[in-house]
Amino acid sequence: MATTLISGGTVVSATGRAAADVLVDGETIRAVLEPGAALLGTDVAASVDRVIDATGRYVIPGGIDAHTHMQLPFGGTEASDTFETGTRAAAWGGTTSIIDFAVQTYGHRIEDGLAAWHEKAAGNCAIDYGFHQIVGDVNEASLATLRRLPDEGITSFKMFMAYPGVFYSDDAQILKAMQVSRDTGMLTMMHAENGPAIDVLAAQLVEQGKTDPFYHGVARAWEMEEEATHRAIMLAKLTGAPLYIVHVSAKQAVEQLAWARDKGQNVYGETCPQYLYLSLEEQLGASSEQWGHFEGAKWVCSTPLRSREEGHQQSMWQALRTNDLQMVSTDHCPFCMKDQKELGLSDFRRIPNGIGSIEHRMDLMYQGVVTGEITLERWVELTSTTPARMFGLYGTKGVIQPGADADIVVYDPNGHTSIGLDKTHHMNMDYSAWEGYEIDGHVDTVLSRGKVIVDGDQYLGAKGDGRFLKRGLSQYLI
Ligand code: URP
Ligand code: ZN
Ligand code: ZN
Numbered sequence: 001m002a003t004t005l006i007s008g009g010t011v012v013s014a015t016g017r018a019a020a021d022v023l024v025d026g027e028t029i030r031a032v033l034e035p036g037a038a039l040l041g042t043d044v045a046a047s048v049d050r051v052i053d054a055t056g057r058y059v060i061p062g063g064i065d066a067h068t069h070m071q072l073p074f075g076g077t078e079a080s081d082t083f084e085t086g087t088r089a090a091a092w093g094g095t096t097s098i099i100d101f102a103v104q105t106y107g108h109r110i111e112d113g114l115a116a117w118h119e120k121a122a123g124n125c126a127i128d129y130g131f132h133q134i135v136g137d138v139n140e141a142s143l144a145t146l147r148r149l150p151d152e153g154i155t156s157f158k159m160f161m162a163y164p165g166v167f168y169s170d171d172a173q174i175l176k177a178m179q180v181s182r183d184t185g186m187l188t189m190m191h192a193e194n195g196p197a198i199d200v201l202a203a204q205l206v207e208q209g210k211t212d213p214f215y216h217g218v219a220r221a222w223e224m225e226e227e228a229t230h231r232a233i234m235l236a237k238l239t240g241a242p243l244y245i246v247h248v249s250a251k252q253a254v255e256q257l258a259w260a261r262d263k264g265q266n267v268y269g270e271t272c273p274q275y276l277y278l279s280l281e282e283q284l285g286a287s288s289e290q291w292g293h294f295e296g297a298k299w300v301c302s303t304p305l306r307s308r309e310e311g312h313q314q315s316m317w318q319a320l321r322t323n324d325l326q327m328v329s330t331d332h333c334p335f336c337m338k339d340q341k342e343l344g345l346s347d348f349r350r351i352p353n354g355i356g357s358i359e360h361r362m363d364l365m366y367q368g369v370v371t372g373e374i375t376l377e378r379w380v381e382l383t384s385t386t387p388a389r390m391f392g393l394y395g396t397k398g399v400i401q402p403g404a405d406a407d408i409v410v411y412d413p414n415g416h417t418s419i420g421l422d423k424t425h426h427m428n429m430d431y432s433a434w435e436g437y438e439i440d441g442h443v444d445t446v447l448s449r450g451k452v453i454v455d456g457d458q459y460l461g462a463k464g465d466g467r468f469l470k471r472g473l474s475q476y477l478i
């Protein structure tokens with residue numbers, strides 16, 4: 001494979017930035033050099049096949065989206081991005097690895113769920129991919145299987161305190177799985193919302209004729225997220241399990257995380273772009289000529305978008321600065337309005353839950369740099385370096401250093417990206433949750449293990465470029 005020199009750019013890491021050239025040899029990074037050094041050293045210069053001019057641009061480790069749901073069967077339908085379309089959209093947006101969720105459903109074996117996910121993904125991905133395991137049926141057999149998963153490169157599992165009858169686990173089941181987490185070092189990931197209580201509130205709202213998407217956000221009150229987050233923290237404390245709360249959206253849930261972390265507990269959390277930018281009032285409460293009040297269905301996800309008046313969005317940004325939240329993933333789980341979200345036209349409970357954002361995470365988070373919410377280095381840390389460390393990929397992924405995979409993005413801070421269905425949109429959806437967003441920045445070039453897969457407005461990758469990532473244990477725990 002070819003040797004590539006990325007020259008003239010500013011290499012940004014989680015800890016600093018410096019003018020440097022990056023020499024890529026085959027699939028890996030060979031050297032990070034003084035600007036111009038490779039071209040002066042005659043033997044290296046002679047062997048460089050391709051030079052990418054990164055003058056005026058940032059050179060960053062490829063994004064790692066640690067929370068995606070390609071082809072997830074959910075809400076009576078299936079998430080509309082396949083591993084092929086979803087990972088290609090990811091690549092367009094500067095993400096070079098995903099960690100998706102293999103699903104064990106109630107009454108089925110973990111082994112079979114995992115095998116099904118391998119089959120969906122193998123040979124179809126544009127970028128490298130790993131799996132977390134969703135545990136939807138805790139029993140003696142599934143607990144025994146869980147213990148063996150680290151040997152297969154799966155070092156984290158997700159449980160749900162929400163969705164009774166679908167993925168839900170009760171406290172006794174969570175406790176047992178957390179004991180496995182403690183024994184093996186696997187990270188317990190938690191969907192922290194009090195599902196049984198939410199379902200009662202949702203049913204009562206529907207009985208009152210409150211069936212619009214807005215009431216999805218009313219039923220899933222922040223108290224239900226705070227309570228579940230606290231309960232998960234206490235169960236983790238009791239068992240000694242390391243805990244990672246997914247898709248945090250309520251400021252009160254962040255307060256719980258901060259409280260536990262201040263006591264030294266191994267508790268972490270992610271938020272998602274939708275909880276930083278979007279709100280209950282503006283999106284879930286939206287109406288349009290085409291859809292009326294059903295417009296809000298475009299943004300039905302769980303945890304839900306929160307009230308801007310209550311200040312949740314600002315507190316998410318703040319938590320990203322103070323490290324009470326450590327990462328930003330998308331929870332990419334797209335559904336089309338036609339035939340999918342439409343299932344809930346007369347009852348918000350039947351709207352499949354999820355938003356598609358995988359293509360825009362790097363850009364949306366870079367906006368946080370532009371507006372002064374986070375630093376340039378924190379951008380890299382939140383979107384690449386910490387995901388790599390949290391989920392056992394660091395060294396190979398998440399950093400530009402000799403020996404690491406050459407997953408590299410050349411990002412143009414003077415470029416511009418207009419988001420919209422008829423503009424930059426490669427996700428398999430019939431709407432964009434980010435329609436009209438204007439980004440001061442642009443993904444120019446994307447390398448995945450040394451191969452240029454995005455070059456300006458050209459896609460040069462292919463399905464099957466991406467390989468399964470056998471992950472190690474978390475490198476982030478205290
Ligand atoms: O609304 C969401 N988040 N859909 C995906 C499933 C989950 O809970 O992560
Ligand atoms: Zn969830
Ligand atoms: Zn999810």
Ligand code: ZN
Nearest residue numbers: 412415442444
């Ligand atoms: Zn550009």
